[in-house]
Amino acid sequence: MAGLSDIGVKITRLRKSEGLTQEELGKRLAVSAQAVSKWENGDSLPDLPLIVELAGIFNCTTDYLLGREGGLDSLLPHIRETFVTMTADQKIAFLGDIITLTEMPLPSPPLESDSHPSLVHVQLGPVGIGLWAKDRLVCIATTTFLQEAIETLRGEADFPLTLLSEETRTILLALLRNMDDLKPDYAVDEVTLRSLMAHSENFEDVLTNCIELGFVDRVRGGYRLNVKGDLAVRLLAIIHQSVNKRGTMNVTVGRP
Template identity: 70%
Template sequence: MAELGKIGVKIAQLRRSRGLTQEELGKHVSVSAQAVSKWEKGDSLPDLSIIVELADIFDCSTDYLLGRKGGLRSLLPQIREAFVNMTIEDKIGFLGDIITAAEVSILAPPVGAHPSMVHIHLGPAGIGLWAKDRLVCIATTTFLNEAVETLEKEAEFPLTLLPDEIRLVLLALLRDMDDLKPDYAVDEKTLQSLLPNTLNFDHILVKCIELGFVDRVRGGYRLNFKADLAVRLLAILHQTINKQGTMNVTVGKPK
C-alpha cells in the first residue's frame, strides 16, 4: 500500500501543478472523480493504459509515475528517439531547460527579456551560456583547464588574433575557477615573475589597460570580467577547433 500511496501522491501533485480538479482529470482519462480520488489516496491503481495517458497529460515518463528510480541515463534512449524529429530550435530549447534545471546552472532569463540576450554562469563548476532558442554551451572546469594549459604552450587560431605579449599577460592574470573573488588582484612583482624577462612590462601593461582587458586596482592588476570571460571563450574555441576528435559539417539547409 505504501507504493500505491507514492503513486497517488505524484498524481495529486502533478494534477495540482496543472491546475486540474479531480473531476477534470477524470474526464481527460474517462473515469470518475471518485476513481481519481482513490488513486490519490492509495486505495487503487490506474490501469496500465490510463498510466500511459496520465504520462502524456502530465508530460512525464511512466517510470516517474510508477516510482522507478533508474536515473537520468535511463531516459537517454527516449531522448535520442525524440531528437530525430526535433528541430534545431527545439533541441536548443530542451538543452536550455536542462541547464536551468541543473544545480550549478545559469538562471533563467527574466520575464520579458529579449530571447537573443545571452545569460552567463561563470563559477567553480565551469561556464554555462544560454540564449533562448539560439545558444547552449556548457564547458566544465576539466575542459577549461585543459584548454588554458594548451594556450600556455601554443597559440593557434583564434589566439593568433592577439599579439603574443598580450596573450601572455591575459593568461598570467587568469584566475582559478574555484577562486573567482571580486577583489582578486596580482601584485606587480608576482606578475613580472610570470612573464618573460624580454617583455617590456610597463609598455604592455599600459597597452592592455588601454584596450580594456586589464584593470589596475588596489593590490596590483586583474582582468576585468569581460576579459576574463573572453579569454576562457577563446580557449574553448581554440580547443574545439584545433583539438577536436571529430567535426561534422552539413552543407545546405537541414532536411
C-alpha cells in the first residue's frame, strides 16, 4: 500500500506542473476542490475511473499514479504497439524527447529559450555521436558503429566518398582522432603525413586544399582536423556505412 499512499503527492506535483489549481482540476474531473484536496492530503483516494482520467490529464500511466515501479522495460510493449500507429514525424519527435533526456552537459552555454527550434545539437565524445534537431532530425551512432564505419572508410571508396579525391580522404582519415582521445592539442606532424602519401606528387596542393576547405588547421606540432572537419568526416563515414553496408533499406515513394 506504500505506492497508494504516494498518489496524493504525485497528484499535487503533476497538478502544479500543469499550472492547475485544485478547483480547476476538480472541474475537469467533475468533482469538488475539497475532493482533490483530500486526495493530495492522503485522506482519501480517487475512484478507479478518476485515476484513468487523471492519467489522461497528466499524460502519465495509471501504473505511475498507483505506485507500480515496473521500470522503463515495462513500457516497451505499449511503445511498440503505439509506434505502429505513429507517423514518421511523430516517431522522430518522440525519439528526440528521449535523446534530450540523455543529453550530457556541453561546454558551450545553453541555448536561450527563444532560440530557433530547428537548431541542430551535436554531441561528440567517448560515448559516440548524437545529432538532432527537435523538429526534423535524430541520429545516434555508438563508438562501436563509428569505429566500424571509419575502418570501412579506410579501405573502400563508394558513394559518398567518391565526392572526395583519394588523396584528400587519406589526409582527413590520418588526422581523425580516436573517440576516447578528443584532445584539443592533438596534431599530426608533416613527416607522418608525407609518409602516408609517399606515392603522391601533390602533397602540398592537397594539404593546402584541405586547409582552404576549412577542415584542417595548421597548429604547433603539425596539422589537425578542426571540429567542423572532424564531424564532417564522421558523418560521411556514417552515411557510407549506412548506404553501402549489407542490410535492409525501406524506400517509400509518395505518401506513406
